[in-house]
Amino acid sequence: MFRFDLVDLGLFRHVVEAGSITHGAQRANLALAAASARVRAMEDSLGTALLVRGRQGVSPTAAGRALLGHARAILAGTERLREEMATYSGGAAGQIRVVANTHALIEFLPAPLADFLASHPGIAVEIEERTSDEIVGLVAEGAADFGLLSGTVDTGGLATFPFREDRFVLVAARGDPLADRAEVALADVLERDLVGLDRRSAISRFLVEKAARAGRPMRLRAQLRGFDAVCRLVEARVGLAILPESTALRAARSLALAVVPLSDPWARRDLTLCLRDLDALPPFVRDLIETLRA
Numbered sequence: 001m002f003r004f005d006l007v008d009l010g011l012f013r014h015v016v017e018a019g020s021i022t023h024g025a026q027r028a029n030l031a032l033a034a035a036s037a038r039v040r041a042m043e044d045s046l047g048t049a050l051l052v053r054g055r056q057g058v059s060p061t062a063a064g065r066a067l068l069g070h071a072r073a074i075l076a077g078t079e080r081l082r083e084e085m086a087t088y089s090g091g092a093a094g095q096i097r098v099v100a101n102t103h104a105l106i107e108f109l110p111a112p113l114a115d116f117l118a119s120h121p122g123i124a125v126e127i128e129e130r131t132s133d134e135i136v137g138l139v140a141e142g143a144a145d146f147g148l149l150s151g152t153v154d155t156g157g158l159a160t161f162p163f164r165e166d167r168f169v170l171v172a173a174r175g176d177p178l179a180d181r182a183e184v185a186l187a188d189v190l191e192r193d194l195v196g197l198d199r200r201s202a203i204s205r206f207l208v209e210k211a212a213r214a215g216r217p218m219r220l221r222a223q224l225r226g227f228d229a230v231c232r233l234v235e236a237r238v239g240l241a242i243l244p245e246s247t248a249l250r251a252a253r254s255l256a257l258a259v260v261p262l263s264d265p266w267a268r269r270d271l272t273l274c275l276r277d278l279d280a281l282p283p284f285v286r287d288l289i290e291t292l293r294a
Helices: 006-018 021-027 032-046 062-088 102-108 110-119 132-141 202-213 227-235 245-252 283-293
Strands: 051-054 057-060 094-100 123-129 146-150 159-164 168-173 194-197 220-224 241-244 257-261 271-275
Touching: 006 021, 006 032, 006 057, 006 062, 021 032, 032 062, 057 062, 062 094, 062 132, 094 102, 094 132, 094 283, 102 110, 102 123, 102 146, 102 159, 102 202, 102 245, 102 271, 110 123, 110 283, 123 283, 132 146, 132 202, 132 271, 146 283, 159 283, 168 227, 168 245, 194 202, 194 227, 194 241, 220 227, 227 241, 227 245, 227 257, 241 245, 245 257, 271 283
Parallel strands: 094 123, 094 146, 194 220
Antiparallel strands: 051 057, 146 271, 159 271, 168 241, 168 257
């Protein structure tokens, strides 16, 4: 007979999603020793290993994946129960988990999210930056309520809704040899020095992968944490940049920059909102989705 409490289940979910007992413990607000002891106790209680431990972190065994699915369902049900009971005490509260690519996170989320949080004081929103491919898997597994990702990615059986229209463009200083082009291909840009976002960002990983497919590495002279800093270095002629058009046009209003469309088919970067089942989501999650789509 095994007995798990909600802390155990929440910890296990965090450990698997973080790929690390250390980081999972931090997310669960537990000391590492206590977290390790809880995971071991769960394995001893079940009589089977739940995690494969390696030098690069941990991953779930077949039993661990099965437990993860049940843990997510139980935790989601408990959260909905708490939210519904809170309405009777006059204090609706809840947690929303969102996964988004870099573009959506920086360019399109802040303003509508601020409006939503102002009108829903009891709701907390946790947003994690991931690549579009990763977002599909996390939403399908139930690790997030919904995701915001590139419309070119196959979302399988998930429900999708249009979110925003955009595309990748080249950003160059005015007077640059490429600044007057009607359009330019990524392969032509890779001959030049570039400025980009931090290598951990989803958008940087996406562009590095596209450059590798073109057969050349990206010659990144500087990598920064924000689009504004990238654009300022481009204006100073440190290098070129590949950015979402909405970001580039906004920067070009105040900086001496030229914006040139990319001709590559993948440059079209319309954004999509994906989820499993809209009707199954709590009302306040549907409220956030409506705010974002508006």
